Amino acid sequence: MIIKPNIHYAIIMLLFGILAAGCLKRKEYPTIPQITYNSFQLFQNVAGNDSVAFLQVSYTDGDGNIGLSQGDTLAPYTGQFYYNCFVEYYELQNGVWVKPVLNLPFYYRIPPLNDNEHAIEGTIDIRLNAPFVSPSAFDTIKYSITIADRALNLSNTVETPVFIK
Numbered sequence: 001m002i003i004k005p006n007i008h009y010a011i012i013m014l015l016f017g018i019l020a021a022g023c024l025k026r027k028e029y030p031t032i033p034q035i036t037y038n039s040f041q042l043f044q045n046v047a048g049n050d051s052v053a054f055l056q057v058s059y060t061d062g063d064g065n066i067g068l069s070q071g072d073t074l075a076p077y078t079g080q081f082y083y084n085c086f087v088e089y090y091e092l093q094n095g096v097w098v099k100p101v102l103n104l105p106f107y108y109r110i111p112p113l114n115d116n117e118h119a120i121e122g123t124i125d126i127r128l129n130a131p132f133v134s135p136s137a138f139d140t141i142k143y144s145i146t147i148a149d150r151a152l153n154l155s156n157t158v159e160t161p162v163f164i165k
Contacts, residue, residue, distance in 0.1 A: 029062040029119045033147055033155035038123060040143070040160050055087065055126040057145055057158060064120040065150040067112030076152060083107035084148045087126060089133070092140035092162070100134045110147065139165050 038056040045051040059066065068077060068084050087106035090097045106128060114120045126145070133141055143160045 027119050027121070029060040029121070031062040031149075031151075032153040033059055033061045033066055033149050035059050035145065035147060035155045035158050037145070037158040037160060040163070050130050050132070052130065053128040053132050055128065055143060055145060055160065056123055057126070057147075058121070058123050059147065059155070060119070060121045061113075061149060062119050063149075063151075064114035064116060064118050066110060066114070066120070066147065068109050068150070069112055072150075081148060081152055083109055085110050085124070085126060086146045086148075087128070088144045088146075090142050090144065091134060091136060091138040092142075093138050097142070100136065102134060106132070106143075133165050141165055 036058045038058055040053060040055050042053045043051055066084070073082070085108040087108070088099055089102060089106065090099050092098075106126075108126060110124060113122065124147075140162055142162050144157050145159075146157045147155045149155075
């Protein structure tokens with residue numbers, strides 16, 4: 001008979017735990033994505049040449065609708081919004097930040113990050129393959145990053161620190 005009180009105690013504690021978990025407040029964020037710059041890491045190959053760089057940003061989104069699936073290729077996911085991650089390259093030219101025209105822009109498709117409509121947060125690593133700087137005489141550069149959600153809401157724009165190449 002000593003076992004029964006322990007089982008009752010365990011059941012009461014389990015029910016209390018379930019009730020307490022149900023009272024936890026879900027995180028709430030704006031439905032427009034928000035991003036924060038985290039880091040920029042440059043990697044070199046064995047020959048010492050720049051080979052790949054990673055930009056990392058943190059994100060929050062109140063309705064969890066960041067990401068495009070492979071089938072998202074019809075309107076409104078055409079033109080500018082075929083992509084949902086926009087990395088812009090800038091050079092400091094004679095004291096003025098200029099966005100040169102690149103042969104291949106740094107635009108990407110972030111896959112779906114969530115399978116429900118709840119608030120989400122996390123980090124995104126953006127891989128930049130070499131060459132990720134413009135072949136020019138100007139040596140001071142930076143990047144800006146913006147993302148879009150499935151409702152075509154654009155996040156805030158964040159910038160990397162300034163780099164000397």
